[in-house]
Amino acid sequence: MWKPSNNKYGVAIHNWHGDVRFGLPLDVGDSVDIVEECTHWYRGSCPRQSRAVGIFPKTYIHIKDLSKIDPVVAECTQVLREWSEIWKRLYVDREAYKFETLRKVMYSILDSRRELLSATMTQDQTLALQMVVVSKIDWGNRKLGLDLVPRVGPLAVDPHGIGIVKLYNVHVTSADNAKASSSRGTLRRKTQRKILTHHLYFCMRDFGHRIGGDDAEVYFFLYDGARMRALSERFLVKISKDGFSNYIEKLHSNCTVFTDLGAADLNEELHLVAVVMRVGKIIQSDSIKKIEKNNASASGATYRRPFGVGVLHLSDISHFDSSMDSEEREYNFKIYQSEEKDFHLLHELIIKKSTGKYSPIQTGNQNTQGISVSLKLLHGGLGQARLEQPLLFQGTTITRKMGFPDVIMPGDVRNDLFLTLERGEFERGGKNTGKNILVKVLVLDVSGNVLGDCLWGASGMDAQHHYKSMILYHQNAPSWNEMLRLSVPIDKFATAHVRFEFRHCSTREKSEPKLFAFSFARLMDPSGATLTDGQHELYVYKCEDVAKLQAANYMRLPCKARDAHVKPDGNSSFHRSSKEVFVVRSLLCSTKLTQNADLLSLLQWRAHPETIQDSLTGVLRLDDEELVKFLQDVLDALFAMFSNEEGNSTQHSGLVFHVLVSIFSLLQSNKFQHFRPVMNEYIENHFAAALVYKGLITSVEHMAVFMTKAEHPDPFQKCFGSLEYIFKLLIQSRKLFARATGGQYEDSFRRDLHSLFTALNGMLAVPSDDVIIPTQEALLNSTGVVLEQLKDTLPAPELGMLARNMLDAIPRGAPARLIQAKLNAVKDLVSGELFHEDDSRTVVLSVACKHLRMHLGRRDELRLCAEILSEILSHLHELQREQREKVTNTLQHDLDSLCKNILGILIRTISSIKEGSNAVLPQLVACLLGLLQLLDETQYKRYWDELTPNKDPRDLKEFLSMSLLVYEQLLKDDWVVFPTDWLVMKLASNDVLRKSLEEFAKPLVYRFLGPQAFDSQLWWSYFSLAVAFLTQPSLQLEQYRELKRRKILHSHGDMRVLMGFQILSMWSQLGDQKLHFIPSMVGPFLEVTLVPEPALRKATLSVFYDMMQCEQGARGSFRLVESELIDKLDLLISENKGDDEYRELFSTMEHLSLVLLEKVKSENPSWKDAGTAFIASVTRLLERLLDYRSVMQGEENRDKRMTCTVNLLNFYKNEINRKEMYLRYIYKLHNLHLQAENFTEAGYTLKLYASMLSWDRETQSFAPFDNSGQPEWLRKERLYHEILKYFDKGKCWEKGIPLCKELAQLYETRCFDYNKLSEILILEAKFFQNILTQLRPEPEYFRVGFYGMGLPLFVRNKQFVYRGLEYERIGAFTQRLQTEFPAAQILGNNSPPDAAILNAPEQYIQISNVRPVGDAHALKTAMLPVPEKIARFYEVNDITRFIYDRPIYKEPIDKDNEFKSLWIERTTLDITCPLPGILRWFEVKQKSVHEITPVEYACETISNAGKELADLTVQYRRDPKRNINPFSMRLQGTIDANVMGGISKYQEAFFSEHFLKSPQGAGQQAKVQRLKTLILEQIQILEHALELHGQLAPSGVQPLHNRLLERFSQLKQSLSGMGRLKRQHSESIVNTPLPPLPTEKRTLSLGSTGSSSTAQQQGAGANILANPNYAYELDEIYTRPGETPRPVDALSSYQTLSKESLSIPELTRSGSMTDAPPIPNRPRSQNFIAGNNGLVVDSPEVPPKRQHPDSPIAPPLPPRGITPDKRASNPLIFNDFSSTEGGSIPRRHSTQQQHGQKYSVVDISFDDPEADQQPHSLPPILQDVSGGHLNVCYAPNDFRDSGISTTSELNHLNNLSEESSSNSVSTVHHREHCRMSSDGSMNMLYGGGPTPLHITQRESFAISYNVEDLPVPPPPIPPKSLTVLGLPDMGGNEEVLASGIQLNHSINNQHYHQAHNHQQSQQQQQQENDESSSGSNKTEGHSQVSPQHLTLNGVAAVAAAPAPIAAAVQSSNQHDGGTF
Secondary structure, three states, rough: OOEEEEEEEEEEOOEEOOOOOOOOOOOOOOOOEEEEEOOOOEEEEOOOOOOOOEEEHHHEEEEEEEEHOOHHHHHHHHHHHHHHHHHHHHHHOOOOHHHHHHHHHHHHHHHHHHHHOOOOOOOOHHHHHHHHHHHHHHHHHHHHOHHHHHEEEEOOOOOOOHHHHHHHHHHHHHHHHHHHHOOOEEEEOOOOOOOOOOOEEEEEEOOOOOOOOOEEEEEEEEEEEOOEEEEEEOOEEEEEOOOOOOOOOOOOEEEEEEEEEEOOOOOOEEEEEEEEEEEEEOOOOHHHHHHHHHHOHHHHHHHEEEEEEEEEHHHHHOOOOOOOOOEEEEEEOEEEEOOHHHHHHHHHHHHHHHHHHHHEEOOOOOOOOOOEEEEEEEOHHHHHHHOOOOHHHHHOEEEEEEEOOOOOOOOOOOEEEEEEEEEEEEEEOOOOOOOOOOEEEEOOOOOOOOOOOEEEEEEOOOOOOOOEEEOOOOOEEEEEEEEEHHHHHOHHOOOOOEEEEEEOOOOOOOOOOOEEEEEEOOOOOOOOOOOOOOOEEEEEOOOHHOOOOOHHOOOOOOOOOOOOOOOOOOOOOEEEEEEEEEEEEEEEOOOOOOOOHHOOOOOOOOOOOHHHHHHHHHHOOOOOHHHHHOHHHHHHHHHHHHEEOOEEEEEOOOHHHHHHHHEEEEEEEEHHHHHHHHHHHHHHHOOOOOOHHHHHHHHHHHHHHHHHHOOOOOOHHHHOOOOHHHHHHHHHHHHHHHHOOOOOOHHHHHHHHOOOHHHHHHHHOOOOOOOHHHHHHHHHHHHHHHHHHHHOOOOOHHHHHHHHHHHHHHOOOHHHHHHHHHHHHHHHHHHHHHOOHHHHHHHHHHHHHHHHHHHHHHHOOOOHHHHHHHHHHHHHHHHHHOOOOEEEEEEHHHHHHHHHEEEEEEHHHHHHOOOOOOHHHHHHHHHHHHHHOOOHHHHHHHHHHHHHHHHOHHHHHHHHHHEEEEEEHHEEEEEOOOOOOOOOHHHHHHHHHHHHHHHHHHHHHHHHHOOOOOOOOHHHHHHHHHHHHHHHHHHHHHHHHHHHHHHHHHHOOHHHHHHHHHHHHHHHHHHHHHHHOOOHHHHHHHHHOOOOHHHHHHHHHHHHHHHHHHHHHHHHHHHHHHHHHHHHHHHHHOOOOOOHHHHHHHHHHHHHHHHHHHOOOOOHHHHHHHHHHHHHHHHHHHHHHHHHHOOOOOOHHHHHHHHHHHHHHHHHHHHHHHHHHHHHHHHHHHHHHHHOHHHHHHHHHHHHHHHHOOOOOOOEEEEOOOOOEEEHHHHHHHHHHHHHHHHOOOOOOOHHHHHHHHHHHHHHHHHHOHHHHHHHHHHHHHHHHHHOOOOOOOOOEEEEEEOOOOOOOOOOHHHHHHHHOOOOOHHHHHHHHHHHHHOOOOOOOOOOOOEEEEEEEOOOEEEEEEEOOOOOOOOOOOOEEEEHHHHHHHHHHEEEEEEEEEEOOOOOOOOOOOHEEEEEEEEEEEEEEEEEEEOOOEEEEEEEEEOHHHHHHHHHHHHOOOHHHHHHHHHHHHOOOOOOHHHHHHHHHHHHHHOOOHHHHHHHOOOOOHHOOOOOOHHOHHHHHHHHHHHHHHHHHHHHHHHHHHHOHHHHHHHHHHHHHHHHHHHHOOHHHHOOOOOOOOOHHHHHOOOOOOOOOOOOOOOOOOOOOHHHHOOOOOOOOOOEEEEEEOOOOOOOOOOOOOOOOOOOOOOOOOOOOOOOOOOOOOOOOOOOOOOOOOOOOEEEOOOOOOOOEEEEOOOOOOOOOOOOOOOOOOOOOEEOOOOOOOOOOOOOOOOOOOOOOOOOOOOEEOOOOOOOOOOOOOOOOOOOOOOOOOEEEEEEEEOOOEOOOOEEEEOOOEOOOOOHHHHHHOOOHHHHHOHHHHHHHHHHHHHHHOOOOOOOHHHHHHHOOOOOOOOOOEOOOOOOOOOOOOOOOOOOOEEEEOOHHHHHHHHHHHHHHHHHEOOOOOOOOOOOHHHHHHHHHHHHHHHHOOOOOOOOOOOOOOOEEEEEEEOOOOOHHHHHHHHHHHHHOOOOOOOO
């Protein structure tokens, strides 16, 4: 039995494989959250496995007690898990800097976590480490954009444990700390107070000078350059003569801390001064020599001598950041020297930069720079600094400041007297040279005994009995400037004195310093005042005998002028000279001694009562420190003087009161803030003046009354600012009096107090001015603490009355400063002790609410109002928590009072300021939420009753409306008042708001639901707010990571579910009123169903049924629900809401509706069908909308968006007929096309809209996103112009012309606007001209199959035909498609996918080229031949049918000749809409497949090869000067391929009797016969080509030509058995039979007179007729028996050249005819490789890359006329060229050079990725009747090479053509009939002789009748000559044609026009015509042959080469020929 486990937490101690049902696999160390448990198992989840819940054995889990886990450690664990995912993503995104930084911080947190887990630190250390860790966590969260963790100290707060107002304040503090945190864990904490004490840690690191073998002493002190005085005493570092690094007297003797520096001391002029003294002989050079000579002399006397001074400027120290820990820094500075007389001023000279008076001392070592020191600034009190930096203070000397610190602590005890030996002036004494004067300082008592251990020359040295100064050489007026510190015990200080002995030091070795004078100074006056601070000029007394220096002898003498101790004595043995003086400066820093005589007089007032007035006046002028030092004694004296023994005032009471106020105000300053406890201690325990309260009350009242009359406001400000201490003393005095008298005069005391407050109120009521306001502010600032002092004296009601009267006394129009002071007083009241007690809290709360209402209503001082509210709500929340079990009536009353007074005005205030960016708005919102958090059901009920007096609901309605509006606006912005990372705050706010909405719902149900009271607007506001709550982003838990989501669910649950059910409950309460919310509530409920919570969704879906039922019952249909549901669905999904589970829930809705409908079937049976259809329709819509939503974002999804948009567009039009939605998506699609620059498609899209408009209607039409209405015909006109612009940009002029005609008719017949008419006609003419002259790239088409379940639904397992972009080849198209579907795999073959691929979860894409099949009826109405530019457009546009081929092999397979079994599978695809259209792709709606036999395929191959060579021959006849290399290469490839066995393979495969009798040859006789004909025709073509090549070949190419002739001869011999080549062209006309004579105009002489007869005889080519009436006849002598001559209709037999009709050979490398271009670098199948001989073999190696065209061996570009087109051709007419003879419009291609040409077997392997590239055909060029003959030839193909092809394997098979897949022959015939070249000519030159023959364009190469299905004999022998016949009237010459003309060449029709079955019927009809009539004048086009490209010996060959092809076929058999 499973039972809850109370959220246990455990860790896996062993691997668990989870090999049981519902088992959850675990690894060692995995943490698990346990939800349930049974006897042996736990059930829970592992955070590592997202959303996985399962079972695991108890024995594998170690349970951890969460209460014992350090919360910071637990937070570290959670943070590291969360950050690790982000860290990995940063690595993937290549965010190197963030990745490295985060890694360092994560490792640091790991280390800290390990330390915390070790539990080896003290509590202080643990706390410090925790603070560092959380600082790093906060820094990382902020940098990573994660949520802020609100914390108090290092611990995160529990949002359920504190009130929401306090939670807000914690968030504010945490946000500030997070912004101040750093990755190192340091925290920029806000300064708590302005004045801080600082300390400077100092350490000397190096001393770079050697002082001539002497020791040295360096004295460091801080110096203020601005005031030119020392700040600290000196610190001594001793330097050994061996160097600083070799001598350390004691550990840390080189380090000190300069203490107690204030903010004023750390200024820009702070310096560190180093005074260096040499310790040795007076003259340094003498001492060095003598020490070297006699070591014994080294023990002689040594003296301090000046050496140098260094100054370090500490300006950067002054720029410290008190919020950051300073780092220890190193500094170097130089030492300077000067003359000895200026040595005492040298540091000042250096600071002033008086460079002329000093010079630097060289160190002798370039690597050192004098003195090297390190400094570090410390903050806080000295005790705090010791705790924070214990290592710095270990053994370190403390160097004291010369003065008190900025903050004086009560416990500080100090008694230091600083003396500075400044200078002396002494007489010369009869000597020529000055003395070397040494000053010896001693401290002696009254008896003359030396006081030891009280004299320091500097810190860092031990206390001494005496101090010896330095010696200045030969100076009678020396200046030393040396500081000393005296610390004399207090008990000896009064009688002690300092004696200065002056001695002359001789430079002689053994002489001792000789005493010659002395001075002395007493430390204390007889009055008790110590030696005053400042300079003292002491008398110098002569004395040479040390024995006479007895204190008794000189203490009676004056030590200085005006010495109070002087006792005249004429018997003194000491004399002085007035010229001699000794100057010292003293400074006392003592907490026990004073130098002030007034203070001493005050303390001794009883002894000298006459001096009291002067003493009090003097005390007012005293320094602060002097008063504070003797605070208790001074106060006792003052209170004793304040009143007499009866309690009455004295003559000094007023002045004493002023002194008291001065002292109290002194304690208010920050400097003495730490003395406030001392003052409180004095009042409570030491104050004993029980009678002073009367005098204090009187004095304060007197000050209040006379405030306006005062000339100086300062005393009054001090008085009222010090009321705290005055009232404390007053109340304590009254207590003492009451205690002594038993409570007498209590009433009198209260009357006095009320009188005092009346005076104070009067003072506040005085009109304010700049003089009075500070005093009034001081009073208000003291009000709170004053009233707190009275809480034990006066009852709470009286206190409330006093507070109310005082605050009410302030005028309403008072200045802002006074208003702020008043509110601060209120804040003090609510945050003080009065608010903590029940009795007084109610009174204070009423006062506070009154003033809060006033200022909230006036919208002023909102910040202070929010702070007051925060204080009130925080305290009430704590009280409520304490009284959780039983709330007191007082608290209930307070809450009611607060709600009644504040709630309404607070909501109105928030509503009025929420629009702006008011900084106080978040705090006010927090206060509102805090107030709502405090209220329960009873308070709400009482408040509702309060708002409905006399049952009038207007106030309640207004409140509810305003509240719901404010809440909704806060929610719709996702709590925008709070920062985005305050998720904890947002969740807590949602929790409070949800609970309050439950209470807000009750008045709606009970007070606004009845028939008369129903308020639909109020209910609508509630529903809207509830839905906004549900759909706010912060509650969408699915967007969060698993850990975060589970944490939210654990702490708050899914609040959406609770709110959703609350909405359903409210809906169910509506009853008959539901109709008011139909259909307006459809949208809100729809948003509820979009919440991915199944239970809520299912419950909400029933509401739709309820709505439908209501509307059906009331209105007879549910059309409004249906319409609104569709609109909202579209809107919500487009806003990126909803998910894939939605459609399943709609099926749930459908099921639910059907179940419910069965219950009412008998009542309304028709509704069930309508509802079912409606739900099905909505489900289909939702599928399309979800598809659209999934591709809404991202540039790579633009094409998908187009598809989804079209799906929606069709749905709205066809299924539900929603015009406005339809138009909206039309414009969306239009905008997408514009972004992609699909201008043609954009035009088609707008045409959809235009087709909906009429020229006849004047009704207003509104377009989406355009609110300006227009009449329909105007909008249609505007649309037409826009469409024309797009068609023009897209070069789709044919589609724009009908629109121009419509507009022209509009302007001409309706508007009569001839200006616009002329403009539109000009545009139409421009379109016509562009069609004929502009270059238009023909698009390629691609079949794309999308397979696999991982693809979106709208393309899944479907095929589409795509229209490529301009110049886009299959490689670029594939890359584009892969960008759109990055997860898809490209299938490497073209085979249909099997079921495994269709059902796989992956994505697969199959891409191949397809060829368009043009519309057969596009030009059916043409009466004359159509120019090719016109015809070609229709052959690649308006296409709905496409074909592609795939090779297949059927048994039996002959390995030696696989042509026997090579079949072609031809697939025909029909798409849903023509291309181009509103998309660049459409789905395939129908697919058909048929097969082409091997013989048919061979015919196609041979026919295309011959055709390409013929076209090339025509080009070279027209332009003989072009590069011969392509021609030579094509001839060589063709002849060599056939000689090497190409045609022989066909002979072997198909020409044997065995084949015809085999099952494979059954019915193939006609096709075999046609193959023979085609082979023989190819021989003729080769013969003419060789003849022309011989004429054009230069001498360098003649050897190749001769070889070609030889090889051609071998080829003919190999074909001699076919019987067709036995008759060759005769060399003489004698051997040529004459043709029969024509009956009418038989001949037309067009030959050139210069032509040779031999050329005439050998010319086997054909010339084109000069006009359609010319024909030719063949010599019937060569007609075999049984042959039926075929009549020829010149017009009907004409065929234009298609794209495939011309072929240009590959170029040779560097002009060589033997080096073919390398194979392009394209991805090939795994087993592809080109062997050494050019054959295709199996190998895993990769073929070499094509070299760059600019490389040395790259072939030269061919002439512009012969460069092959790189586009994959299609079999339709295509013309992009000008009709001039000389050239054509240049055309560039984006893809690179391609191998072969259309219908060529050259350079193609079945595995060659470029095998599918075919060039354009070239249009016929107009004939040039010049020179006496027709000079017409093919136009040059002016396409230039543009790089490597991007097509794929076997795509050439997509270009294979067969008549079986073409349109009907009649259609072909019609198309042939309708075509002509651009100038109307159909004439063409073919032949090499001077007398060219004239034939129709392509009849010289193709017979016009079908031979496939006819058992006909072999074709006739080629004629030797052709006679041109003039046929002016075709109708009258049919017999002539029938009897005289026979064509021996087959016409290769290159167009696909109809399906296979239609073709067969046409063939049968043609066969019947051929058999029955010899007079028919129809010539039908026949089959086309697909190109086959082979790589053969590096040469591009044009022929049917079976051997190379066989190799290609073998490779193709192993690789299925798939394409990309």
